[in-house]
Amino acid sequence: MIQFILKGIVRDKNRSLLPIIIVALGVTLTVFLSGYLGGVFQDVIQQNARFETGHVKIMSKAYAQNKDQLPIDLALLETDKLKDELQAEYPNMRWVQRIKFGGLLDVPDDDGNSRSQGPAAVMAVSLLSENSQELDRLNIRNSIIKGTIPTKNGEVLISNDFADKLEIDIGDEITYVGGTMYGSMAFQNYTISGTVKFGNIGFDRGAVIMDISDAQQILNMENGATEILGFFNNEQYQSESAEDIVKNFNAQYEKSGDEFAPEMQSLEDQNGLGEILAYSNYMSQIIVTVLILAMSVVLWNTGLLGGLRRYKEYGIRLALGESKGSIYRKSIIEAILIGAIGSIIGTLFGLIATYYMQEVGLDISDLLNQSSMIMPSTIRAKIIPSQLYIGFIPGLVAMVLGNMLSGMGIYKRETAHLFKELEV
Amino acid sequence: MEPIIKIENVTKKFPEGEGEFVALKNINLEFQEGEFSGIVGPSGSGKTTLLNIIGSLDQPSSGNAWVMDKNVAELSHKESAQLRNLHLGFIFQVYNLLPVYTVFENVEFALLLQNKSKEERRKAVMQALEWVGLENIPNKKPSKLSGGEGQRVAIARAMVKEPKIVLADEPTANLDATNAHAIIQTMKKLNEELGTTFLFSTHDEKVMQYLNRIIHLKGGEVEKDEIITAQNPKS
Incomplete structure (x- = not known):
């Protein structure tokens, strides 16, 4: 049956192409922005660590x-x-x-x-x-x-x-x-x-x-x-280890009143880098959440349109003895397949775009002429392992969610009404 | 002999505005296995509603509809689907083939739902295509078929699982006279060879001349139940 569904997806461009493009676009954006933000923040952190703060x-x-x-x-x-x-x-x-x-x-x-x-x-x-x-x-x-x-x-x-x-x-x-x-x-x-x-x-x-x-x-x-x-x-930089070392070291001098006694600070305690790290994580989560929601809404609508277009097909399948539940489940399987294809393509494009920005970068030196921040003059994206799933999972979830929502129409509609579409 | 279909005091009402529209009024009918019968009547007489109830796609508002000893009024969605899957075949006015699949795949779909093995499916599909004379074009897409060929694929799809009952809703409405005769003759042959019960909804004279029994519906009521020739029960 999976083979049968796959054939349908491959041959029916209306069923697959638009959702795949939407998922691929969303995933590309997620993967690229994640790599871009990750690269920029990591560059800022590393430059600061090397030149200014150490770990x-x-x-x-x-x-x-x-x-x-x-x-x-x-x-x-x-x-x-x-x-x-x-x-x-x-x-x-x-x-x-x-x-x-x-x-x-x-x-x-x-x-x-x-x-x-x-x-x-x-x-x-x-x-x-x-x-x-x-x-x-x-x-x-x-x-x-x-x-x-x-x-x-x-x-x-x-x-x-x-x-x-x-x-x-x-x-x-x-x-x-x-x-x-x-x-x-x-x-x-x-x-x-x-x-x-x-x-x-x-x-x-x-x-x-x-x-x-x-x-x-x-x-x-x-x-x-x-x-x-x-x-x-x-x-x-290893955040938890650094915090442990700082705590351990400072405990030795905690009660010392000598103003020349040593004090240790972690990277995150300096130059607002802790906030930058937290902001980086926060931004990544916001981007992923917004993209999941946006993609779900778009795919929900695409699913609704596709579902309407396919009422005739659903009617035929009901007539042939397929249950509503089976049709619904297969539409979810289709969504998983389409979501996976779109997500793989999106992840691939996202990685290519990230690689390009990693190699070429974006020269922002003109913008930093008056800045005293330790910041790279060319900001570069960075390929990071999390990019392999950070777009893939939301792409799949959005597609399945969109189809689950739109597919509920199959349940709400009377069998005879679905079947009636065949008379058109 | 136990009837294969038994309609008992069936009434079907649909909501219409603040009131309701009565599509079928207290229908009582019985069909024996192997019948080649038709329901005829003008638009709005309740032909399709009756076929939908027999096909377990709809349920009566009151009364009982027994199909293969199962009361349609009491079946769950899943049980209705199972009844259609195992025992009922449908043929429509427009052939309603799945456009992205080939002739072979369209016919095969019904068997996929029955979890038949690949080899079983292949044999059954080729047999069904042979019955309708399309064994040479299994890989054609529906868009490449003529009207007559399309309807013959639809017959093969309905017959491939060898159902006990085939419900045909205006099957010749979109065909020219030659094709209409050819299609109805094919179905008649299958009725005679396999003993399948055929129940038509039609107002086509060409179909009516082949029927053994014609039930005239008017305003949701049986106006006349006419036996044309002796039935052709399954031996």
């Missing part, structure tokens, strides 16, 4: 309260020891020290006078250490536009846009003008070893990247760092 981050309690101002005087000290202790206690994570600070970059001319100047946001990471994973984590090798990664102290990377703005090139000297963590003035010359572009507007506007030992030296912050970041070994 967890440790700061001094005082620094944590004023972290937007990058208060280097509130940095953590004896961080090597703390880092070793963390590594021993939480071996499923990798721990890195970073220093973030601001200052003025001055570019001297041949006579030693200022040729150009600009405010810089400096990020000091482990660049020169042999075992450093920061080069990979920040994707520095692939982000180099000109020159090379610093190979010795005194060399820095500068963002390509910033270098253009200051009219400097690799090999040029720049002077950092700022203060130490104890408030003294600090001046230091550095050589540009390369320029970078991360595709991250906040960083590309005015970033300088140097080795952490250079920063500790200029800031007079020996064995110190403004923050220690923890990353899960697989570089994937």
